Amino acid sequence: MLVFKSSIIFSQVEPPIVIAEGNQIYCPQTEQNIVTYFNIIDSSSNSTEAFYIQISTGYVLGEDQLILTGDHPNISSSWDATQAKLSMIPSPGNDSINYNDLINAVNNVMFFSNNINVVAKTFSLTIGEANFLNGHYYEFIPSPSITWTVAEIISETMTYYGLQGYLATITSAAEAQICGELTTGTGWIGANDAEVEGVWKWVTGPEEGMIFWNGNENGSAPPGVYSNWNTGEPNNVNNEDYAHITDESVGLPGSWNDLPNTTNNQSPQYTATGFVVEYGGMDGDPELNISASTTLRPPEILSTTPANGCENQIITLEATSNTSEIIWFDDQFAGNQLHIGNTYNVEITNDTTYWVLASENNCSNGLRFPINANLTPDIPTVFNQIEDICEGSSVTLPIISNNDISGTWNPEFDPYNTTTYTFTPDDGQCASAAEMTITIQALITPVFNQIEDICFGETPPNLPLISNNGIEGTWSPSIVDNTQTSNYIFSPNEDNCIQNVTMTISVNDLITPTFNIDDICIGQIIETLPEVSNEGISGAWSPSINNLITTTYLFTPDIDQCANSVTETIEVNSFNNLEVSVENISDAFDTNQIIEIIVSGGSGNYAYQLDDGLWQDSPVFQNVVGCNEHLIRVKDYDGCSNEPEKAFTILDYPKFFTPNGDGFNDFWNIKCLDNQTAIISIFSREGKLLRRLKTTSPGWNGTYNGKILPNSDYWFTVEYTDEVGNKREFSSHFSLRR
Structure with missing residues (x-):
């Protein structure tokens, strides 16, 4: 966005601010808005006396035009093709243009060029009548036959919205064009070689003292410095020291010539008609925003990239542009639209030229540029034929042909079926596909009868x-x-x-037969030895069984069983008579009664059983219940013997009794002493004798002198004879519970 500020000398304190936006791509040979946004900001007024829009750069007379479109009853417009300027003034009956009307009008100003190969255009929009370019303003002041020196003085007295005036100094082609469009005849500009002949300087404005040319018509400009002399100029005929813009009838439009200070004696085309004043760039100039600029740029193809390709393969063509779209066509002028984008992927069958158009907003006008897609002919792909192979054999198909074409085969190699394979060259080699048939011969399998194990x-x-x-x-x-x-x-x-x-x-490994055969007792009847081993091996034994002496027997397996012959020795054991006794190894009436079984007459390796319980290897039994008859049995693990039995009883006494008359446990006595006359004495806890009785009696009923005694612990003493005839005495206590 460009913002310019100016001051109109006689009518406003603060100049208005002109704001314009627009940097667009032009669709050739169409009418197109020159702004995308426009506004005027003015704190002291809501109108202006005139408004001007000029094509400040790129203008081509006869091709370009600015057009005000739409209905604008309060504005009159006119197009000056010579100055490339559209002027807008109040319509008859109005003194000024209201800003709202002006904004609406500028938004409806269109640019049109009849040239399809249009160049870039810059548009200057300004409140003042002076032409605008790059922050400077230019106007032509008509003054027939005015001298160069007087024109210099007058121009330096002029101002434009506070900008200091001076004879124009032209340092670019754009500046030369805009100044040339202002003058219809000879117009002075701010250069001379009056100081040193042949040394041309700008002597006015910010460029004062700048040398831009050395010499006459055969001279030259310093490097990088602009000049625009007409053909054969400057020629210094009659001491010509002052520069002017050439009359359009005698030279290139906007070019320069040298003339003397006074021209009233010259022919009309070499007589001064006025001078060009430039404003801007001087020290002390105010900053103005009374003008703004916009641009329309032509759509351009910046580059194209052709491509070569193989038949029936995709190639990629490329193009770049200054637009958002590139449209592809099959013809330079008409034809079909093929694609939109920077790249175009296409499969070609012959050499083809495609045409690209730089486009913005779907514009289809403009120059189309060619891009060639060239077809490279396919070369044949050559391989040596692979000989017939046997079924199941492995073959690697070559991935590079005899003439160096790389590619792939399909389908994958089948070692079991005759197959035709297709070779597809890799992309970019322009080679033809190839086929090869590989014949598979069936395998012959030798047949044998299986040899048995x-x-x-x-x-x-x-x-x-x-x-x-x-x-x-x-x-x-x-x-x-x-x-x-x-x-x-x-x-x-x-x-x-x-x-x-x-x-x-x-x-097969040889199996060693095993058998579960026990030793026997002398004279024991044995029917037969087993004819089948634990492993299922069948066979026969020799010699015959002998149950009187120890004998070794040979087992011979039946044939075809892969088994070893084995021997088994059967021990014939003599008969032993076992004798057994029981010894109580705990004290009489002890809480834990322990017994030990004593055996003689056997091997010494015995098993023991108490009261039909489990057999055990230990001869010791604990916690044997007293006052009950028990039965002990013994057997010999290793020998032939009897299995003796022994009955026994352990002394014990009741720990409590309940004399409540219910018929159960109503009397206290030591029953396991009822086989002898043992004497029991019962005492209270204080030691008082309560009863004396024999173990052969029913026992004590818990009374003293006919009185029932209370629940309590009572003490007793028993006098008895042990199993070897010795007199013994034992004391303890029991409980009475009712």
């Missing part, structure tokens, strides 16, 4: 050298190993798609 160490069989179907060959290894299971490979003598075969001959 053999036993370890057995005489090995011979391997046959001719198969059942007549194929001769050799085996590896050639001799059967009778010590281990092995694989044997038969290789045919001829390689005519006859495959090797493998035969596995199993060697």
